[in-house]
Amino acid sequence: MNDTLETTVLGIGWLDTGAFGCVRRKERTSFGEQAGVQPPWKDMELLGGPVKNFGRFDAVSRLTCCACALALRDAGIPVEDCRKLDAGLIGTNTGGSIDANRAYFSDYLKAGRKLGSSHLFIYTLPTSPLAESAIHFGLKACNLYIVHPGGGIQKLLDDANLLIADGQAARIMAVKAHSNEAICFLLGPGEVGAGKSLPLGEVRKLVAGLDSVADTALKLEKAL
Amino acid sequence: MSVVVVEHDLVTAYGPGLGKCWQGLLSGKPAFSRVERFNTDAFQCHIAALVPSLNASDSSSLVMQMMRPLLNPLKGKLPAGTEVILASTTGEVDLMQRHLLGEAKADESRLELLLEKIQGLLQVRGKGLVVSAACASASVAVAHAGMLIESGRKESVLVVACDAVSEFVYSGFSSLMALDPEGARPFDRSRKGLTIGEAAGYVLLMGSESARRGKRNVLCEVAGWGLSCDANHMTGSSRDGVPLSMAIQKALRKSGVVSGSIGSISAHGTGTPYNDSMEIKAFRLAFGKTPVPTYSVKGAIGHTMGAAALVDMLVAIKSLDERVVPPSVNARDIDPEAAGWVSSSAIQASGMNAVLSTNSGFGGINTALVLKS
Numbered sequence: 001m002n003d004t005l006e007t008t009v010l011g012i013g014w015l016d017t018g019a020f021g022c023v024r025r026k027e028r029t030s031f032g033e034q035a036g037v038q039p040p041w042k043d044m045e046l047l048g049g050p051v052k053n054f055g056r057f058d059a060v061s062r063l064t065c066c067a068c069a070l071a072l073r074d075a076g077i078p079v080e081d082c083r084k085l086d087a088g089l090i091g092t093n094t095g096g097s098i099d100a101n102r103a104y105f106s107d108y109l110k111a112g113r114k115l116g117s118s119h120l121f122i123y124t125l126p127t128s129p130l131a132e133s134a135i136h137f138g139l140k141a142c143n144l145y146i147v148h149p150g151g152g153i154q155k156l157l158d159d160a161n162l163l164i165a166d167g168q169a170a171r172i173m174a175v176k177a178h179s180n181e182a183i184c185f186l187l188g189p190g191e192v193g194a195g196k197s198l199p200l201g202e203v204r205k206l207v208a209g210l211d212s213v214a215d216t217a218l219k220l221e222k223a224l
Numbered sequence: 225m226s227v228v229v230v231e232h233d234l235v236t237a238y239g240p241g242l243g244k245c246w247q248g249l250l251s252g253k254p255a256f257s258r259v260e261r262f263n264t265d266a267f268q269c270h271i272a273a274l275v276p277s278l279n280a281s282d283s284s285s286l287v288m289q290m291m292r293p294l295l296n297p298l299k300g301k302l303p304a305g306t307e308v309i310l311a312s313t314t315g316e317v318d319l320m321q322r323h324l325l326g327e328a329k330a331d332e333s334r335l336e337l338l339l340e341k342i343q344g345l346l347q348v349r350g351k352g353l354v355v356s357a358a359c360a361s362a363s364v365a366v367a368h369a370g371m372l373i374e375s376g377r378k379e380s381v382l383v384v385a386c387d388a389v390s391e392f393v394y395s396g397f398s399s400l401m402a403l404d405p406e407g408a409r410p411f412d413r414s415r416k417g418l419t420i421g422e423a424a425g426y427v428l429l430m431g432s433e434s435a436r437r438g439k440r441n442v443l444c445e446v447a448g449w450g451l452s453c454d455a456n457h458m459t460g461s462s463r464d465g466v467p468l469s470m471a472i473q474k475a476l477r478k479s480g481v482v483s484g485s486i487g488s489i490s491a492h493g494t495g496t497p498y499n500d501s502m503e504i505k506a507f508r509l510a511f512g513k514t515p516v517p518t519y520s521v522k523g524a525i526g527h528t529m530g531a532a533a534l535v536d537m538l539v540a541i542k543s544l545d546e547r548v549v550p551p552s553v554n555a556r557d558i559d560p561e562a563a564g565w566v567s568s569s570a571i572q573a574s575g576m577n578a579v580l581s582t583n584s585g586f587g588g589i590n591t592a593l594v595l596k597s
Contacts, residue, residue, distance in 0.1 A: 088451070088453065089453075094334075094336070095334050095336075096334065096335050096354075096356060098320070098331070098333065098334055101314070101317060101320055101333070101392070102320065102324065102331070104392070104396065105320065105321060105324055105392055106324055108392075108395055109324060109325070113263070113266070113391075113395075114266035115266065115395075115399065116395040116396050116398065116399035117399060118396075118399040118400050121395075121396035121399055121400065122400075122458050122459060122586065124314070124392075124396065125313055125356065125358050125586055125587070126335075126356040127356060127357055127358050127585075127586075127587050127589065128458070128586070128587060130587070131358075131453070131458055131586065131587025131588065131589070132458065132587075134453045134455045134587065134588070135455050135456060135457070135458070135588075137455075138455050139453060139455055140452060140453050140454070140455045140467055140470070141451065141452060141453065142364075142451035142452070142453065143357065143451075143453040143587060143588070143589050144355060144356070144357040144364045144368075144451070144589070145354075145355070145356040145357065146353055146354065146355050146356075146368070147335070147336060147353065147354045148351055148352075148353045149336045149339065149340070149351050149352070149353075149354075150351060151351065151353070159368075162368075162371050162372070162375060162377075163371070163451075165371075165375065166371045166374075166375075167474070167478070168367075168450070168451050168474070
């Protein structure tokens, strides 16, 4: 355990039903605001090319993937380069995969309790959205879902930092994602300074008590 | 500071207690039975490894029926400040089934609610946390507990793991054509898939110093852990075993145990053709040409999903204690790829002081734990 390691926040990407953005770059785009602006899930440059099976993904998986891509853009790391990094994923939300669980079992009941849909079943794990992003971005270190009831984003950042300090990954994408919003923090060692990276401690303080993605993104944009 | 195990217990299809599970494994007889809990006529398979005495019509969920007798002895006896980590994949998903079938007003299947119930059973304060990492959930939880203790954030952590056989998971695995109608035969040449099982268990981990101060009996040391991801496929494992071998290397490095000192490997060994093949490749990468006695418990007690890694860990602890490598039950005709590694008979291992336990789950999640006596 290397507790002396200084973890920084290299990039923060987010999206919800109204907008998407990159916090460090102070980019914020409302859906439908600018002609010609692609939403993240259609922006092949942002995603680093087609995402295999994207059409099959459940909503949480799609938003997780887009938030990761936005965090990478915020950090100035091309998707192609991300695949060469020692990086892992940690995710959180409220309720885990409960929406996907209901979708699978409702479909199974509709089919007369005879045949389940394997496509729906594979999203019935809280880690399924993280696994889809790990496949696309080539994240070969840890992959796990943790929820601290009432813990919010601060706990997510603490858990990500613990994994880095333990040597499980040099960089971690820490994602909070629901079916209508997602935010991703890319954590890792970095040089703190203008336009480079942000001290984790500072970001931790700013997100204390925050839960919604929109509130978190707004507060961080204003403060940083 | 080292991380040590001071208490543990489980319930499996062999019944309550690690002793029964151990004797069941040594008997070589699988604990599989026909599923009567729901109708399996439409599925490719009709058996599972079911915990005796669970009642699907009971008002409480299947996992809570396992948890109550298991955790009752711990009530009020955990060290002050113990963090509780729940490891599970689907938890009380049977409650969701009841809701969607119109038998219950609300869907109370969220893992956070199950954590609350467990903390209530244990009479512990604090918020606790839920860890889920597919079929490696419990070993990821143990690794997280190890990090919390090693970093000084916690002195003691109770990892509780559970999953039950429900129509939800049974139909799902059936849709993936992943079930072997004859019962799981890990590392067998003719293996065709897994058998779903259910289990619950716990392990109380402490820092060695806290355990000494509390005059706790140390059962083993969790010396190292490693996590990795295939980043390859949602349900299929990597073909070359490299990612799992990376997790093993991480765990060995952290533990300070050299690969030659590992006396046995508790493999995930689901019984699916690709998983078992991948694991043997990973073991060869990590340990070289000299085979290490390897076994899987899933041909006996099924694949217990979120509880699987905890069951594996406890069996590995018993194996260390008894200096015996248990047999791979149901592996009758060992796959040539696993020859020399896997045995269908128990093996005496008098000098065994360290063992490895590995797990792999959907999404390509891999874990490795190094345990030392």
